[in-house]
Amino acid sequence: MSAHLAFFAVLAALSVLSAVMVVVHRNPVRSALWLVCNLIVLAVLYLTLSAQFVAAVQVIVYAGAIMVLFLFTIMLLNLGAPEALRETGRVQRAVGAALGLSFLTAILGAGAVSVGLGAPAATPESLSTGGTVETIGKLLFDAGQPWLFSFELTSVLLLMGIVGAIVLAKRRI
Amino acid sequence: MLPVRTEYYLVLSAALFAIGVIGVTVKRNPIVIFMCIELMLNAVNLSFIAFGRHFGHVNGQMTVIFVMAVAAAEVAIGLGIIVAIFRQRESIDLDEVALLRY
Numbered sequence: 245m246s247a248h249l250a251f252f253a254v255l256a257a258l259s260v261l262s263a264v265m266v267v268v269h270r271n272p273v274r275s276a277l278w279l280v281c282n283l284i285v286l287a288v289l290y291l292t293l294s295a296q297f298v299a300a301v302q303v304i305v306y307a308g309a310i311m312v313l314f315l316f317t318i319m320l321l322n323l324g325a326p327e328a329l330r331e332t333g334r335v336q337r338a339v340g341a342a343l344g345l346s347f348l349t350a351i352l353g354a355g356a357v358s359v360g361l362g363a364p365a366a367t368p369e370s371l372s373t374g375g376t377v378e379t380i381g382k383l384l385f386d387a388g389q390p391w392l393f394s395f396e397l398t399s400v401l402l403l404m405g406i407v408g409a410i411v412l413a414k415r416r417i
Numbered sequence: 418m419l420p421v422r423t424e425y426y427l428v429l430s431a432a433l434f435a436i437g438v439i440g441v442t443v444k445r446n447p448i449v450i451f452m453c454i455e456l457m458l459n460a461v462n463l464s465f466i467a468f469g470r471h472f473g474h475v476n477g478q479m480t481v482i483f484v485m486a487v488a489a490a491e492v493a494i495g496l497g498i499i500v501a502i503f504r505q506r507e508s509i510d511l512d513e514v515a516l517l518r519y
Contacts, residue, residue, distance in 0.1 A: 259429065263437070267440040289426075290463075294470060298466060305489060306459070313496055317496045317500065344435050344436070348434075351434070351435070364423065364471050365473045370473035374475060374478075375475070380479070401486065405489070
């Protein structure tokens with residue numbers, strides 16, 4: 245087993261473990277902290293996939309901004325107490341887990357029987373500089389590429405998000 | 418040749434997605450359900466980036482950036498809805514908030 249594969253195995257085990265802990269913990273604050281752990285492990289996985297910029301954005305936006313929003317809401321609504329919500333019964337839990345596992349089998353089976361990936365087309369150049377800020381920025385703001393218009397639309401979406409969140413959370417408008 | 422095969426990343430992504438699905442079906446706390454949705458979004462992001470590396474293309478990473486922007490907006494709106502529901506009925510149990518179910 246090469247060193248790359250061993251590193252990947254450790255990261256994969258960590259990410260699956262933290263994802264399971266998000267689901268099994270009864271305390272939402274603990275779930276949120278395990279989710280932060282999962283997001284950071286995923287950022288390292290992005291680094292191994294030579295996506296440096298996305299890894300940085302993952303830590304800043306997901307593990308930083310979005311998780312702060314989650315924790316803030318949990319504390320604002322005082323949901324940290326484990327007895328705040330009754331959990332589902334054993335039957336529901338077993339059915340949910342069975343459905344999820346059959347779903348996983350379905351995805352893996354569909355992937356196995358569908359057309360194979362083919363030989364990788366990655367070049368040494370794309371593996372080293374394929375995800376740097378320079379590469380991403382040049383493509384994102386290139387008028388010949390399809391991303392510039394979507395990028396501008398994203399600003400409208402975020403503005404709608406801001407206005408919507410204020411309207412929803414305000415007591416009286 | 419790639420150091421780690423793309424298929425391994427895809428299997429990991431499928432496993433994370435399935436854990437997210439299980440969380441959404443099993444949990445009753447809407448905030449934890451939101452976290453599980455984030456898990457699923459991240460699993461899809463991982464497979465996008467793995468495919469992007471496999472084909473030597475940056476487009477996978479571009480899509481991930483837009484998914485992150487949409488996820489940020491979605492979380493802001495969703496948590497706003499949860500706060501609004503909590504203000505109205507002092508409870509966010511999903512079994513009680515069933516106004517739109519029938």
